[in-house]
Amino acid sequence: MMKGLMLVEGNPRKRKVSSSSFQTPFKDASIKKHQGGQTKQISIKQMMEKEPIASHSVRDSFTDVSKMSHDDRILLEERLKKASEVVMTLMYKDKSSQLREISQTTKKEVDDGIDSIAVSITHSLATPNRSDIAESREGSCQQLQQWYVLFPLDGGDGQNDQWSRDMFLSLMESGVRKICFDAQELMHTLMTHYKLQPFEMCCKWEVLDPKVAAWLLDPDHPPITFSDVLDVIKKVDRKTLQSDVKLTNLVQKDLTNLSTAMEVLYQQLKKHNLWDLFSSVEAKLTPILAAMEVQGIGVNVRTLKDYGKRLRDKIDELEDKAHKAAGCVFQVSSHVQLRQVLFDQLKLDQNLQGQKLARTNVQNLKSTSEAVLVKLQDFHPLPKIVLEYRQLMKLNSTYVDGLLEFVNNGTLHTSWEQTSASTGRVQSASPNIQNIPKQAIVIVKERNKDEMASDCFSIWAREPFTSQEGCTFIAADFQSIELRLLAHMSGDPVLLKVFNNKHSQDVFVDLASEWLGMKTCDVTTADREKTKRIVYSVIYGVGPEKLAETLAVSKDEAKTFMKSFLNKFKGVSSFSHRCISSCQRHNGVIRTIFNRLRLIPNINSSNFHARSYAERQAVNFVVQGSAADICKIAMIQVMHKLATMPHLKARLLVQIHDELLLEVPDQHLQELKDILKTVMEATATLCGPKVVLKVPLPVSVSEGKTWGHLT
DNA sequence: CTTACCTTC
DNA sequence: TCTAGAAGGTAAG
Numbered sequence: 184m185m186k187g188l189m190l191v192e193g194n195p196r197k198r199k200v201s202s203s204s205f206q207t208p209f210k211d212a213s214i215k216k217h218q219g220g221q222t223k224q225i226s227i228k229q230m231m232e233k234e235p236i237a238s239h240s241v242r243d244s245f246t247d248v249s250k251m252s253h254d255d256r257i258l259l260e261e262r263l264k265k266a267s268e269v270v271m272t273l274m275y276k277d278k279s280s281q282l283r284e285i286s287q288t289t290k291k292e293v294d295d296g297i298d299s300i301a302v303s304i305t306h307s308l309a310t311p312n313r314s315d316i317a318e319s320r321e322g323s324c325q326q327l328q329q330w331y332v333l334f335p336l337d338g339g340d341g342q343n344d345q346w347s348r349d350m351f352l353s354l355m356e357s358g359v360r361k362i363c364f365d366a367q368e369l370m371h372t373l374m375t376h377y378k379l380q381p382f383e384m385c386c387k388w389e390v391l392d393p394k395v396a397a398w399l400l401d402p403d404h405p406p407i408t409f410s411d412v413l414d415v416i417k418k419v420d421r422k423t424l425q426s427d428v429k430l431t432n433l434v435q436k437d438l439t440n441l442s443t444a445m446e447v448l449y450q451q452l453k454k455h456n457l458w459d460l461f462s463s464v465e466a467k468l469t470p471i472l473a474a475m476e477v478q479g480i481g482v483n484v485r486t487l488k489d490y491g492k493r494l495r496d497k498i499d500e501l502e503d504k505a506h507k508a509a510g511c512v513f514q515v516s517s518h519v520q521l522r523q524v525l526f527d528q529l530k531l532d533q534n535l536q537g538q539k540l541a542r543t544n545v546q547n548l549k550s551t552s553e554a555v556l557v558k559l560q561d562f563h564p565l566p567k568i569v570l571e572y573r574q575l576m577k578l579n580s581t582y583v584d585g586l587l588e589f590v591n592n593g594t595l596h597t598s599w600e601q602t603s604a605s606t607g608r609v610q611s612a613s614p615n616i617q618n619i620p621k622q623a624i625v626i627v628k629e630r631n632k633d634e635m636a637s638d639c640f641s642i643w644a645r646e647p648f649t650s651q652e653g654c655t656f657i658a659a660d661f662q663s664i665e666l667r668l669l670a671h672m673s674g675d676p677v678l679l680k681v682f683n684n685k686h687s688q689d690v691f692v693d694l695a696s697e698w699l700g701m702k703t704c705d706v707t708t709a710d711r712e713k714t715k716r717i718v719y720s721v722i723y724g725v726g727p728e729k730l731a732e733t734l735a736v737s738k739d740e741a742k743t744f745m746k747s748f749l750n751k752f753k754g755v756s757s758f759s760h761r762c763i764s765s766c767q768r769h770n771g772v773i774r775t776i777f778n779r780l781r782l783i784p785n786i787n788s789s790n791f792h793a794r795s796y797a798e799r800q801a802v803n804f805v806v807q808g809s810a811a812d813i814c815k816i817a818m819i820q821v822m823h824k825l826a827t828m829p830h831l832k833a834r835l836l837v838q839i840h841d842e843l844l845l846e847v848p849d850q851h852l853q854e855l856k857d858i859l860k861t862v863m864e865a866t867a868t869l870c871g872p873k874v875v876l877k878v879p880l881p882v883s884v885s886e887g888k889t890w891g892h893l894t
Numbered sequence: 895c896t897t898a899c900c901t902t903c
Numbered sequence: 904t905c906t907a908g909a910a911g912g913t914a915a916g
Contacts, residue, residue, distance in 0.1 A: 516902065518910065552911070577912055581900060606897055608915090615899045618914030644913095665916050719916070725895040803896045807916065811897095840897095840915055 244432065245301060245333040248347040256346055262330060263354050268305040270362045270438045273369055274298045274333075281364050282409040282437040297372055300334040300351065303438040331435055336376050348377055356387045362445045364409045366390035367601060370473035381474035382834055386826040388470040393441065395465050396448040398602035399457050402781055405602045413440060416447050456778050464777070464812065465601065467819045471835065472599040472609065479596040480616070480648055480836045480846075483889075487583055487590075487647040493640055494579040497626050501572040508565040515572050518551045525551060525565070534562040574624065582619060582644040589614050599838070606804055607779045607811040609838050617839045619890075620644040646891030650846050657852065658893050659859040659884045660842035661817075663690055665810045667878045669722060672776065672805065674877070675754025682878040691715045698751050717748050721755060722806060759802045766801040773801045775808040776874050777816075813870070813880070814841055817863045824862050831855060844890065856884050 251259065263269070272281045275296045279285035306328050334351045335344070355361070355373070363369050370388055374381045393412045398405040406412045452458045505515045509528070513520040525531050526549050535558060541550040549555075553573075556566040589595050600610040611617045623641040650656045661667075670678035681693045688703075695714040696703045713734060720730050731741035749756045763786065766773040771784040781804045785797035818838060825833050833855050837844040843863075847855045863869070863882040870876060885893040 514903090519903075550910090573912070577901075580902085581913075585900070604898065608897070610898060612899065615914080618899065620913065621915095663916085720895060722895080722916090729895070799895060800897095803916095807897065810916075842915090 245331045245434070247333045247335060248350065249335050249344040256350070259330075259332065260350060262304055262306065263350070263359065264357070266304045266306060266359050268360045268362065268442060269354060270303040270305070270442045271369065272301050272363060272434070272438060272441070273372060274301050274434070280434060280437065281368065282441060283433065284408070297336050297376065299336050300369070301434050301438065302332050302334060303435065303442070304330040304332065305442070306330075331432075331438075336372070352377070352379075355384075355390075361390045362442060363390050363392060364412065364441055365394050366392040367469050367473045367476075367599075370470050371476050374473060374477040381477040382822070382825070383829075385470040385474040386467075386823050389466050390469065391445050391449075391466065392469060393444045393448050395469065395602055396445070396452055396461060399461055399465060399779070400448070400451055400455060402602075402605040402607065402779075405605075409437070409441070409444075412444055412448075416444050419451060420447055455780065457780065460778055460812075464815055464819065467823075468601060468609075468815055471818060471822050472601055475599050475835055475837070476596055478834050478836060479594040481593055481651055482586065482590045482595045483647045483649045484587065484590055484593060487587055490642055490647070491579060491583040491587070493626060493628075494575050494583060494642070497628060498572065498575050498579065500629065501568055501575065505565060505568045505572060508563070508568055515569060516576060521551045521569060522549055525549075525559070529563060529565065531559045531563055531566070534559070575626070578620070578624060578642065578644065581614075585614055586647070604811075605781055606807045607775065607815075608807070608840055609811075609815065611837075616837055619648075643891035646889050648890035650888055654846050654848050655852050655886050655888060656836075656890060656893065657845045657847060657855055657859065657884060657886050658842055658890075659845075659856075659863055659882050660839075661810075661814065661863065662881050662883055664813065664841045664880060665806050666690065666718065666722075667880055668776075668809050668813070668876075669755065669758070669806055671877045672809070673754035673758035675752050675758070677752050678754065679877055691718070694718060698748060713744075717744055721745060721748055721752075722759075722802070759798075762802045762805050763798045766797075771797075773804055775805055775812050776870075777809065777812040779808050779812055781808065810841060814838070816869050818843060820869060821859060821862050824858055828858075831858075852886060856886070860884055 246255075248256070248259065274280050276298045277285055277296065280301065334347050337344075352373075369390070370384070373379065374384060393409075394406055397412050397415050400415070406415065449458070452461050502515050506512045509524045511524070511528070513524055515521065532549065541552060541555050551569075553570065556570050560566040560570070586595065589597070595614075595616075597611045597616045598613050600612055603610045603612070623643045626640045626642065628638040628640065648656075666678075667682050669675075670682045677697055678694075681687065681690060681697060684693060687693050689711070691711045691714050692703050692706045695701075695706045695710045698714060699706070699710060716734060717730065730745060731738045734741060734744070762773065766783055766786045771782050771786050772780055773783055773786075774780045781800075783797045783800050783804075785793045786801060788794040788797060818835070821843065822835060825831060831847070831851050831854060833845050833847040833851065835843060835845050843859070845855065845859070860882050864880060866876045866880050869880075887893040
């Protein structure tokens with residue numbers, strides 16, 4: 184309760200997406216430094232420079248918690264409770280840390296490379312009762328301001344020292360200000376190493392992470408290493424970061440700089456109005472992502488291998504067909520060889536009389552892209568064969584073989600990246616699980632040349648993802664959230680009307696009916712598709728040429744469509760212009776509804792191409808980034824809600840931008856479905872009082888035993 | 895039109 | 904043999 188002296192200068196903004204348990208960041212000592220206050224600004228760091236090493240501890244070394252006496256452990260426990268700041272970093276076996284690489288060989292992938300956690304504990308001088316019994320027991324401790332300790336993390340023997348484990352975990356849950364570069368890695372390590380239930384921890388841990396902070400300040404240049412962050416700091420303020428701290432121990436020096444870096448970043452976040460987003464959204468997201476990584480998702484290797492076999496078969500067949508059609512043997516997957524076959528041997532481009540053949544971007548060679556092959560497919564059998572070949576190759580190499588490499592004991596763990604997307608979206612990598620094809624691909628296997636009988640087989644790339652025994656998948660997704668946010672932000676009356684229609688079955692049907700002036704029941708599937716494509720194209724400002732291409736109509740037709748569309752939804756184009764001009768006025772800074780920012784300096788470029796690109800980025804960022812904000816907040820609130828219901832053993836497995844995939848024991852299925860819908864649709868709670876959405880955000884919930892079959 | 899990741903060459 | 908970059912394809916809006 185008392186812990187938060189909250190934002191030091193009286194910040195009226197009380198808006199909190201959910202209550203923050205942070206002990207407040209920093210006294211604004213270093214702000215004053217810039218504003219002219221010179222004498223009173225004794226920063227923690229400067230004090231440390233004078234007296235860097237605790238008198239009782241071994242010089243330049245860390246105290247190993249597992250080797251401490253009972254009394255020392257009690258003392259440490261007390262110190263941790265009273266600490267004003269705790270800075271920590273993972274140490275690896277080769278003596279490198281999250282802050283500094285030592286050996287050239289990148290060993291960090293190796294999980295067993297973890298050695299310990301190095302911690303620096305800082306005490307505030309202002310602590311009034313310095314005369315604790317514990318403290319006075321060691322006379323020399325009176326001056327102690329800094330204590331460096333090491334929490335060892337043993338190998339997988341399970342022989343972790345219970346004491347140090349409990350001490351560290353209670354530190355993680357305490358309200359003390361904790362700082363770590365790449366907190367996600369730390370949390371991931373703790374969960375796996377201590378064999379914790381990931382989702383039991385993920386609402387209790389909050390750590391300030393300079394990596395996330397620096398990314399928030401400039402998402403287009405995410406820091407990868409700690410030294411990247413230091414480079415950012417040096418640009419902001421070269422005085423604060425004093426590299427010649429009188430510490431001979433590198434790790435201690437790094438921890439000191441880490442603390443300083445976070446202090447500077449805190450000031451920057453405040454200055455750029457990003458502190459709320461950082462503390463209420465991003466910092467709470469980190470442990471959830473770590474938990475998802477540790478949890479993993481079940482994959483049925485048998486179906487995956489079965490798919491692989493069938494795909495291989497069909498690919499071989501297609502390769503053979505391609506060679507026959509071409510009249511020569513060539514590598515079908517090579518666009519270089521394909522180019523030669525298509526254009527030099529078969530001269531298929533001569534069939535396209537008036538039309539220009541698409542060229543490759545850089546080398547300006549004849550393109551063999553999908554669009555080109557589609558155009559050529561009526562003149563020769565080869566293009567169609569290649570198209571199918573490519574599709575199946577992609578499916579096999581990426582979603583069958585590619586996936587199999589990551590499956591261990593029937594479980595797949597991907598990494599969830601918080602700081603890689605400049606739009607603010609969460610990203611999955613190694614493997615990317617967010618681009619698994621949604622639709623089935625049908626394979627027709629020809630058995631025999633003389634026999635008409637053929638065998639059909641469908642491949643659902645999501646089918647191999649299966650729930651655990653006795654559990655069911657639940658997917659909850661926001662329906663067309665980006666479009667709805669566009670309606671909200673643009674205030675376009677027609678869009679608002681469509682999205683506020685409670686009886687709406689399908690928004691694109693409604694939009695089509697509004698646009699084309701017909702009854703919803705008269706809207707055809709083609710009308711709906713056309714509308715959907717135009718909607719997304721128009722939002723992001725595509726030209727009539729590109730629209731004509733995607734819609735397969737003439738340029739003039741596309742022009743007419745766009746004109747009438749923008750005329751019907753007037754608010755959309757004015758919204759785009761508002762985004763662009765705001766970005767121009769703010770020197771390239773553009774923001775989402777939750778203040779997330781992106782820098783787009785080219786918005787004022789004199790180069791037309793660069794400027795147009797920047798303009799599209801700006802508009803796209805506001806829509807996509809705002810949706811990302813809300814999806815993240817929803818994710819956090821769902822997990823925090825679940826944390827209050829310990830009987831409900833639900834696990835969050837995957838986030839696909841506007842969709843959450845969870846797994847839950849069968850008996851709790853209905854309960855979880857209700858929670859998801861309730862929490863995610865409660866936009867007022869989601870967005871807080873500052874953002875009042877003009878449209879509802881309906882969530883559709885589906886369930887099933889595999890990811891491929893959700894009802 | 896944007897944001898991503900992954901594969902082949 | 905290794906690597907970086909080009910081209911292409913997949914997803915999500």
